[in-house]
Amino acid sequence: MLCEQFRKGAMEKGHQVELVRLMELNIGFCRACDACMRNGGTCILKDDMTKVLELYQEADVLVLSTPVYFYGISAPMKTFIDRTYPIWQHLGKKEVYYIVSAGLGLDIIERSLGDLDGFVDHLEESPVAGRIYAPNVMDSGLVYNTDVYYKAYEMGFAL
Numbered sequence: 505m506l507c508e509q510f511r512k513g514a515m516e517k518g519h520q521v522e523l524v525r526l527m528e529l530n531i532g533f534c535r536a537c538d539a540c541m542r543n544g545g546t547c548i549l550k551d552d553m554t555k556v557l558e559l560y561q562e563a564d565v566l567v568l569s570t571p572v573y574f575y576g577i578s579a580p581m582k583t584f585i586d587r588t589y590p591i592w593q594h595l596g597k598k599e600v601y602y603i604v605s606a607g608l609g610l611d612i613i614e615r616s617l618g619d620l621d622g623f624v625d626h627l628e629e630s631p632v633a634g635r636i637y638a639p640n641v642m643d644s645g646l647v648y649n650t651d652v653y654y655k656a657y658e659m660g661f662a663l
């Protein structure tokens with residue numbers, strides 16, 4: 505819902521937006537075979553990550569969005585990050601945004617960002633330009649019409 509709001513704002517501003525729902529894609533785990541490090545950056549796995557990497561490379565702005573699961577990011581988001589390994593030395597410059605929700609408090613969100621920060625640290629330039637934290641939302645839909653709901657739209661529109 506927050507990503508959709510961000511997208512709505514960005515599109516109304518005139519930007520082209522691709523919302524990638526990682527959970528609905530077929531993206532296998534990195535096998536740590538290191539083939540991509542030897543062959544110039546091609547993964548041996550042939551799945552939806554090929555297209556996601558293309559979209560990643562075309563994008564100027566990257567919105568990383570995840571719920572907190574057991575004090576960390578979701579498995580699909582971690583898998584996405586791991587599968588950027590073939591291009592980890594060429595992650596480029598992106599304007600990065602975080603959208604993170606959790607059933608419990610803000611402190612839980614803050615202690616769950618290590619994997620996202622670790623990934624963003626590997627970008628050439630990686631200013632985290634904006635953050636939307638949605639604490640206390642155990643059930644989906646609870647953010648509807650709340651402050652963060654409008655903030656997500658405004659952040660997209662401000663691009």
Ligand SMILES: Cc1cc2nc3c(=O)[nH]c(=O)nc-3n(C[C@H](O)[C@H](O)[C@H](O)COP(=O)(O)O)c2cc1C
Pocket residue numbers: 570571572573574575576605606607608609612641642643644645
């Ligand atoms: C497997 C699982 C683990 C979770 N672990 C935590 C947790 O450690 N801390 C927390 O605050 N919320 C936790 N939650 C709650 C989710 O963070 C919360 O429901 C989230 O806001 C859902 O976002 P979504 O509606 O975008 O899926 C967990 C939920 C699931 C399903």
